[in-house]
Amino acid sequence: MRIFLILVLVFGLIGPVAVVTLYRFVPPPMTFLMVQRMFEGRGFDRRWVPLSKISPRLVGAVVASEDAGFCRHNGFDVAAIKKAFKHNANSTRIRGGSTISQQTAKNVFLWPRRDYVRKGLEAYFTVLIELIWGKPRIMEVYLNSIEWGPGIYGAEAAAQRNFGVSAAKLSPAQAARLAVIVPKPLSWKADKPGRYVRKRSGTIAARAGVVRRQGLADCVFH
Structure with a gap:
């Protein structure tokens, strides 16, 4: 029993802390989703760049689209979670309440399928990255890891493949x-947007202006 408890402590608690600490300084490798997509034959294009080489416009846009409270919460947006829970109880269209921190924890450390075990681990890793990484590193890893199309991962690959520019030069x-298609990167296109993406992009561009003026993404650059 003692050996079992020691193993649980080492692999269940210390192990994740060690991995999260390592990824504070080195780029995380391929994620579970990336491997899955490769087996599906979707290819692989990921070009890691530091946050300093990603346009602040993209940071503002994803904050506006995905998590307006990113700089104010400690990894969990309780109000958004309650709102999503209430919506999902009365609708067949599921709405998520995950923050950018939670999405980063899921994308980097865990598998894509939804289940209670994964949600519990997601919460644990979210706490760890908030404590060990801080907001700038969370945003950097997020923007370098999320899926942005078939076989396309990270801001640099997305910018180059969709618009022929670097992530630093995005308008x-x-x-x-790019921010709009994050929820459905295999269905929506940034380079050839449909009606919904065009309309939603205008809304997000306007909200990104509010993010900039109110300093809602300032924690990323400090």
Whole structure:
């Protein structure tokens, strides 16, 4: 029994802390989703760049689109979770309440399928990255890891493949389009947007302006 408890302590608690600490300084490798997509034959294009080489316009756009409270919460947006829970109880269209921190924890450390075990681990890793990484590193890893199309991962690959520019040179409109397709990167296109993406991009561009003026993403650059 003692050996079992020691193993649980080492692999269940100390192990994740060690991995999260390592990824504070080195780029995380391929995620479970990336491996899955490769087996599906979707290819692989990921070009890691530091946060300093990603346009602040994209940072503002994803904050506006995915998590307006990113700089104010400690990994969990309780109000958003309650709102999503209430919506999902009365609708067949599931709405998520995950923050960018939670999405980063899931994308980097865990498998894509939804289950209670994964949600519990997601919460644990979210706490760890908030404590060990801080907001700038969370945003950097997030923007370098999320899926942005078939076999396309991270801001640099997304910018190059969709618009032929580096992530540092994205225009406000381009940044907004990329932010919009984050929830459905295999269905929506940033380079050839449909009606919904075009309309939603205008909304996100406007909200990104509010994010900039109110300093809602300032924690990323400090």
